[in-house]
Amino acid sequence: MLAPLHDWNLVPSEARALQSQLAERLETSDRLAPVSHIAGVDIGFEDGGETTRAAVVVLKWNPATAPDLSVVEQVVYREPTRMPYIPGLLSFREVPAALGAFAMLSVQPELVMVDGQGIAHPRRLGVAAHLGLWLDLPTIGIAKSRLCGKHAEVGEQRGDWVPLYAGAETIGAVVRSRAKVKPVYVSPGHRVTLETSLAWVMRCLGRTKLPEPTRLADRLASRRDERQS
DNA sequence: GCGACAG
DNA sequence: ATCTTGTCGC
Numbered sequence: 001m002l003a004p005l006h007d008w009n010l011v012p013s014e015a016r017a018l019q020s021q022l023a024e025r026l027e028t029s030d031r032l033a034p035v036s037h038i039a040g041v042d043i044g045f046e047d048g049g050e051t052t053r054a055a056v057v058v059l060k061w062n063p064a065t066a067p068d069l070s071v072v073e074q075v076v077y078r079e080p081t082r083m084p085y086i087p088g089l090l091s092f093r094e095v096p097a098a099l100g101a102f103a104m105l106s107v108q109p110e111l112v113m114v115d116g117q118g119i120a121h122p123r124r125l126g127v128a129a130h131l132g133l134w135l136d137l138p139t140i141g142i143a144k145s146r147l148c149g150k151h152a153e154v155g156e157q158r159g160d161w162v163p164l165y166a167g168a169e170t171i172g173a174v175v176r177s178r179a180k181v182k183p184v185y186v187s188p189g190h191r192v193t194l195e196t197s198l199a200w201v202m203r204c205l206g207r208t209k210l211p212e213p214t215r216l217a218d219r220l221a222s223r224r225d226e227r228q229s
Numbered sequence: 230g231c232g233a234c235a236g
Numbered sequence: 237a238t239c240t241t242g243t244c245g246c
Contacts, residue, residue: 045236046238049238085235085237087235115235116235121235122234126235141235146234147233147234148235
């Protein structure tokens with residue numbers, strides 16, 4: 001791991017101030033190495049919330065078979081839950097565990113998809129953006145619901161999307177990843193543009209609502225998949 | 230002051 | 237997020 005960016009033990013007011021500072025360090029243009037592996041990250045909870053469980057799944061990117069991607073590695077990391085869920089401060093609850101899981105990987109991905117917002121956040125530092133800074137890797141946020149921003153109705157065809165705005169600023173996109181299903185909220189985290197984020201999400205989309213990396217991580221983080229390997 | 234509010 | 241059964245639909 002690289003040098004620690006900051007302390008995690010902060011009270012809400014300090015955490016919010018830090019988010020604004022860190023958001024200024026996000027790279028908003030593309031800086032990706034050739035993609036051969038994509039990771040999906042998600043966090044779940046056990047013991048009534050006392051234990052935080054981070055799951056990372058690494059998939060081999062194969063344009064010839066996409067969106068069918070093979071799982072190269074998957075890890076689960078557990079640690080005591082640090083703080084409660086507070087809207088806007090999700091990353092302080094989840095990123096530490098995610099870092100623990102990444103430290104267990106033997107295969108390093110060039111791109112990371114996270115369950116949650118990228119810059120589509122009140123201070124432009126959602127969990128995907130925050131994790132990207134710590135890992136110094138390109139990250140994309142794929143959330144199942146909206147945290148902030150406004151948008152028009154999105155079309156009903158799979159692949160339709162509309163911009164997500166915060167005033168005049170475009171902070172993400174609302175994507176109909178699957179017909180007849182609630183749309184997902186895609187926003188860039190670190191080192192990727194919205195256009196590139198959308199392209200990768202679309203490429204990893206099967207017939208399900210979530211792109212493969214996030215879908216598999218979601219399953220591994222949840223206790224639906226008590227399996228570990 | 231009154232809502233909204235990722236996971 | 238998690239607690240939880242059956243049920244509607246491809």
